[in-house]
Amino acid sequence: MHDINFIRNNxxxxxxxxxxxxLKPHSKKILDLDKSKRVILTSSQDLRSQRKNISSQFASxxxxxxxxxxxxxxxxxxxxxxxxxxxxxxxxxxHLILSSLPNLPDPEVPVGKDEDSNKLIKTIGEIPSFDFNPxxxxxxxxxxxxxxxxxxxxxxxSRFVYLKNxxxxxxxxxxxxxxxxxxxxxxxxxxxxxxxxxxxxxxxxGQLPKFSDDLFKTNSDHWLIPTAEVPLTNxxxxxxxxxxxxxxxxxxxxxxxxxxxxxxxxxxxxxIRQHQFSKVxxxxxxxxxxxxxxxxxxxxxxxxxxxxxxxxxxxxxxSSGDMGFxxxxxxxxxxxxxxxxxxxxxxxxxxxxxxxARRMNAKYKSTDGNVYLHTLNGSGLAVGRTLIAIVExxxxxxxxxxxxxxxxxxxxxxxxxxxx
RNA sequence: GGAGAGAUGGCAGAGCGGUUGAACGCAUCAGUCUUGAAAACUGACAAGGGUGCAAGCCCUUCCUGGGUUCGAAUCCCAGUCUCUCCGCCA
Numbered sequence: 001m002h003d004i005n006f007i008r009n010n011x012x013x014x015x016x017x018x019x020x021x022x023l024k025p026h027s028k029k030i031l032d033l034d035k036s037k038r039v040i041l042t043s044s045q046d047l048r049s050q051r052k053n054i055s056s057q058f059a060s061x062x063x064x065x066x067x068x069x070x071x072x073x074x075x076x077x078x079x080x081x082x083x084x085x086x087x088x089x090x091x092x093x094x095h096l097i098l099s100s101l102p103n104l105p106d107p108e109v110p111v112g113k114d115e116d117s118n119k120l121i122k123t124i125g126e127i128p129s130f131d132f133n134p135x136x137x138x139x140x141x142x143x144x145x146x147x148x149x150x151x152x153x154x155x156x157x158s159r160f161v162y163l164k165n166x167x168x169x170x171x172x173x174x175x176x177x178x179x180x181x182x183x184x185x186x187x188x189x190x191x192x193x194x195x196x197x198x199x200x201x202x203x204x205x206g207q208l209p210k211f212s213d214d215l216f217k218t219n220s221d222h223w224l225i226p227t228a229e230v231p232l233t234n235x236x237x238x239x240x241x242x243x244x245x246x247x248x249x250x251x252x253x254x255x256x257x258x259x260x261x262x263x264x265x266x267x268x269x270x271x272i273r274q275h276q277f278s279k280v281x282x283x284x285x286x287x288x289x290x291x292x293x294x295x296x297x298x299x300x301x302x303x304x305x306x307x308x309x310x311x312x313x314x315x316x317x318x319s320s321g322d323m324g325f326x327x328x329x330x331x332x333x334x335x336x337x338x339x340x341x342x343x344x345x346x347x348x349x350x351x352x353x354x355x356x357a358r359r360m361n362a363k364y365k366s367t368d369g370n371v372y373l374h375t376l377n378g379s380g381l382a383v384g385r386t387l388i389a390i391v392e393x394x395x396x397x398x399x400x401x402x403x404x405x406x407x408x409x410x411x412x413x414x415x416x417x418x419x420x
Numbered sequence: 421g422g423a424g425a426g427a428u429g430g431c432a433g434a435g436c437g438g439u440u441g442a443a444c445g446c447a448u449c450a451g452u453c454u455u456g457a458a459a460a461c462u463g464a465c466a467a468g469g470g471u472g473c474a475a476g477c478c479c480u481u482c483c484u485g486g487g488u489u490c491g492a493a494u495c496c497c498a499g500u501c502u503c504u505c506c507g508c509c510a
Contacts, residue, residue: 042470045479052479055491059438070490198500240430240467242448365430367449370467 001358002098004034017104020111020320030097037090044083051076099203100210103355105320106329117319118332124303125312127336132397136339137388138270141167143399144419147271158268159260159275166417167387170403171278173410174390175253175383178280178305182380186301188251188282193231195254196222201234204360206326206352216257216275224257228281229377236285236362236373243364246373247286247294251380253278270388272344277384284376285362288354291374295351298378299331302347305381308406311389312336314343326352333381335389346385349378 007014011027018026054069054076061069105111110119141147146167152160163171182188202208202223207215207230216224225231232250241248256279267273282301286294299315306313318330327350334343354372357363363370394402400418403411 038470041479045470048480049478052491055489056438058490061490066490073490242430365448 001355002101002104003354003358004030004094004098007031008034014104018101020105020109021102022113022321023101026097026101030094033090033094033097037087037094040083040087040090044080044087047076047080047083051080096209099359102323102325103328103352105323106351108317109323109329110317110319111321112319113321114319115316115322118322119317119319121315121317121331123312123314124307125310125336127312128338128393130338130395134338134392134395135399136270137391140391140395140399140401144401144417146417149270156275159273161271161274163387165420166411166414167391169411170390170407170417171383171387173407174386175278175280176410177308177407178380178383178386179251179253181305181308182251182280182282182301185304186249188249188301191228191232191235191250191252193225193228193235193252193254195225195231195257196220197225197230197234198222200360201230201237204234204237204362205230205356206324206359210325213261214259216259225254226258227256227279227377227379228252228254229283232281232283233285233356233362233375233377234360235283236357237360239362240370241285241362241364241373243287243366246364247284247290250283251280253280253383271384272388274384277382279382279384280380282349282376282378282380285357285373286376287364287366288371288374291351291353291376294374294376295329295331295349298376298380299333299349302333302349302378302380305386306333306335306346309386309390309404311393313346324348324350326350326355328353328355331378333379335385336393337389338392338395344385345382346389347379347381349376351376 007027007030011031014027015025051073054073058069110117138147146165148162152162179190183190199208215226232252255276257276260273260275263273282298284294284298313333313335316332316334318332323330330348330350332345333347335346337344352375354374356375357372362373364373390404391401396402400416403415408415
């Protein structure tokens with residue numbers, strides 16, 4: 001949500017930022033609406049003031065005058081009603097525009113329409129070489145009889161999978177390893193949040209009103225969370241947080257549910273893109289002046305997982321056109337997948353500034369008043385895709401999978417996954 | 421699903437048609453006292469918005485949305501959520 005005061009004071013600047021997102025100027029339209037709103041608002045407030053005055057005289061008036069006062073108020077009320085009807089319509093229009101425009105990019109963000117303009121920040125690890133032809137995760141998984149796409153298709157349709165046996169445990173091990181690391185080493189508070197949320201929460205993080213097509217909706221008017229970012233960030237929905245509780249850092253391992261309506265035909269094979277996948281999410285709520293540093297810290301928390309797993313990856317700074325709706329700056333972490341011979345996204349870490357906090361009215365009490373928090377979120381990491389990366393990068397010629405050292409304790413001491 | 425109770429400021433909790441934006445308390449902040457702290461005492465302390473150079477003035481908000489009334493935190497209707505008991509159930 002954008003700050004109307006910022007637009008009033010910097011209309012040209014606002015439009016310039018929108019242009020970086022390849023959007024047309026909006027300030028003129030917004031300010032015209034805002035101006036007419038304020039004219040109407042002022043006169044309706046004057047009328048309300050008059051009405052109050054008359055009412056306060058009522059008790060001390062003669063009976064003969066009371067009738068007259070009643071009539072006066074009646075007339076004023078009609079005018080107020082008509083003005084406030086107009087006001088409501090204008091307000092709705094302003095709100096819809098303000099809540100449908102994406103966050104303004106940080107000055108450091110490279111300008112460009114899509115991922116081609118993303119900026120490489122760093123590359124870590126060697127691209128692994130194999131003395132045999134490495135298989136894709138779905139072939140490895142099916143050969144081991146630990147991934148079942150066919151039965152999942154019968155039961156649930158496309159973009160679902162059954163993980164079985166050691167793969168099911170591997171997924172659990174990965175998630176536990178990540179949670180342990182984030183809570184113990186990095187001070188995040190573990191949370192097991194609701195997986196179904198109401199409109200207000202989905203609006204708060206920016207999924208609504210524009211992106212309802214990406215979400216599953218229940219017949220009880222709940223939304224299935226597309227990421228734990230939604231319930232974690234909304235831990236501060238309509239809340240004034242005590243300064244002493246900042247920075248607030250939360251992590252959660254949840255399933256994520258996405259309709260993938262816009263991705264028909266993309267990544268249909270394997271478990272890269274599923275309607276349901278699990279992810280360990282990181283969310284921070286911090287004071288405004290701390291959010292830049294917090295983003296770097298969060299990125300470091302996420303990449304440390306890949307370092308420990310000894311997977312090769314690179315970090316990209318997303319371009320203005322490739323960033324998500326609520327973000328003002330985003331790093332993507334991409335892990336190397338041998339079967340595709342390329343890096344694929346495994347985490348996205350974003351600083352949203354006060355954009356989400358405005359939508360959910362999340363503030364903290366500072367010495368000079370209540371201030372909107374800054375919110376950040378990042379995958380730490382996508383568990384399904386981490387499993388893919390491990391399976392493909394740790395595969396052996398005989399089709400078995402070596403368990404990464406740090407996961408061996410979580411796998412009950414097992415060092416290799418092979419056909420039973 | 422059935423019966424009942426409730427929703428008020430950061431928290432707790434009065435008020436149940438007319439200076440009530442809201443008592444008392446806790447928390448917080450500032451000050452006095454103190455070498456310092458504690459205690460005690462004094463004072464400040466809801467949010468959002470409009471208007472104005474400013475001081476200020478004004479409007480809205482006591483869960484949400486309607487309604488009654490000259491006037492609503494207070495009365496009526498609908499909804500949401502919470503709690504208690506019964507039933508069902510992982």
